[in-house]
Amino acid sequence: MRISTHQAFTSGLRGLLDGQANVTNLQEQIATGKRVDTPGDDPIAASQISSLNRQIEQIDQYQVNADRAKNRLNLEESILGGVSTSLQRVRELAVQAGDGSLNIEDRKGIAIELRQRVDELMGLANTRGVDNEYIFAGYQADTPPFVRGANGGFDYQGDEGQLFIPISSTLNIASSDSGKALFADISVPNNFSVTATGSGGATVQASAVTNQAEYDAFYPENAEISFTVSGGVTTYSVTRVSDSTPISGGVPSQELTDIPYTPGAAIEFEGVQLQISGTPAHDDTFTVESSDPQKMDMLSIIETLANGLDSLGGSASNLERGELISDALLGLDNVMNSVNEVTAKIGSRLNTIETVELANEEIKLFGQDALSKAQDLDYTEAISMLTQSNFVLQAAQQSYVMVNKLSLFNFIR
Numbered sequence: 001m002r003i004s005t006h007q008a009f010t011s012g013l014r015g016l017l018d019g020q021a022n023v024t025n026l027q028e029q030i031a032t033g034k035r036v037d038t039p040g041d042d043p044i045a046a047s048q049i050s051s052l053n054r055q056i057e058q059i060d061q062y063q064v065n066a067d068r069a070k071n072r073l074n075l076e077e078s079i080l081g082g083v084s085t086s087l088q089r090v091r092e093l094a095v096q097a098g099d100g101s102l103n104i105e106d107r108k109g110i111a112i113e114l115r116q117r118v119d120e121l122m123g124l125a126n127t128r129g130v131d132n133e134y135i136f137a138g139y140q141a142d143t144p145p146f147v148r149g150a151n152g153g154f155d156y157q158g159d160e161g162q163l164f165i166p167i168s169s170t171l172n173i174a175s176s177d178s179g180k181a182l183f184a185d186i187s188v189p190n191n192f193s194v195t196a197t198g199s200g201g202a203t204v205q206a207s208a209v210t211n212q213a214e215y216d217a218f219y220p221e222n223a224e225i226s227f228t229v230s231g232g233v234t235t236y237s238v239t240r241v242s243d244s245t246p247i248s249g250g251v252p253s254q255e256l257t258d259i260p261y262t263p264g265a266a267i268e269f270e271g272v273q274l275q276i277s278g279t280p281a282h283d284d285t286f287t288v289e290s291s292d293p294q295k296m297d298m299l300s301i302i303e304t305l306a307n308g309l310d311s312l313g314g315s316a317s318n319l320e321r322g323e324l325i326s327d328a329l330l331g332l333d334n335v336m337n338s339v340n341e342v343t344a345k346i347g348s349r350l351n352t353i354e355t356v357e358l359a360n361e362e363i364k365l366f367g368q369d370a371l372s373k374a375q376d377l378d379y380t381e382a383i384s385m386l387t388q389s390n391f392v393l394q395a396a397q398q399s400y401v402m403v404n405k406l407s408l409f410n411f412i413r
Helices: 005-032 043-097 104-125 179-184 212-218 298-311 315-375 379-405
Strands: 146-148 154-156 164-166 172-174 186-188 192-197 203-209 223-230 233-240 266-269 272-277 285-290 294-296
Touching: 043 104, 043 164, 043 298, 043 315, 104 298, 154 179, 154 298, 172 315, 179 298, 179 315, 186 298, 186 315, 192 203, 203 315, 223 272, 233 266, 272 285, 294 298, 298 315
Parallel strands: none
Antiparallel strands: 146 154, 164 172, 186 294, 192 285, 203 272, 223 233, 223 285, 266 272
């Protein structure tokens, strides 16, 4: 095979350029510390590096999200701690209000502090987070959850939403709790109403649920107190409305059929106590109708207690006042149970976040190790290759110079 002078020069030049490119590439790798700097350096490794970088960036974002969730939950936990402390004081005041030795002025003094606690609890329930959002408003984060109603009481303006934040590829964590379930939808004791029919002059002087558990077992049944007047003697009987079955009651317990009537005397049955005064006529009836289960917000429970302590005075109101305090205590216990339950859930979420953060760090370390292996330069190997490439380049340069001198005209004299 014949090799032309042009071909020899071209081949030598190509070798020089390739050698220079190889040396330059190795020098750049040593300078940057990266084996793969562009996709052209190693297409397969470049694809792997791109995927690993995305994975590490995603984990970093998950860690940022986890910190945000922790901050929100820690704030909520702190707020609920304040709510719990305030509710405990309210409960102490309610128990104190039940002291029979207190007069109306003493109870009004308790009512004043109760209203102060209402303002305090309303402020806690309307707390804003570091992002200036109301933490108990659900998705309505720009709206204060609780406001005073136009006709008294309190209105909840939020919803039942919870903010979930992704802290890993498989887990979204709740970073908030709705004030509706926590503070607004609080079960309060079942109660009843009394409807009188007939022509007599008897009226209900006082009525109350005195044994909530017994009354709840009777609910949703209704009862009827019917009066009979015969020979100048007035008696009463108590029966179930649904089937006219006689009801037992009193102390000691007995079937309440043809019981002599004494105005103002207590009539007790199924956890209910009534005091009826005046003179009933023959066939007069008082129907005790069970109310549907009710829910009330935390603030209204306390304000209702304060208002009752202001208004219920004198011996005639002892029964209603006892029920008022009993109902308030049961409602407060339900609020505190709700707060304690959510506080426990917050603790569980914080533990979960801590566990996931550690797992994310482990995954990130594995990803960084794989990225290093795919991308980082082995300096020992690179320097050795650079030395060898320099040697090859120098040899090629010397060879090129020698070949460049070869010409047929050098030998023609």
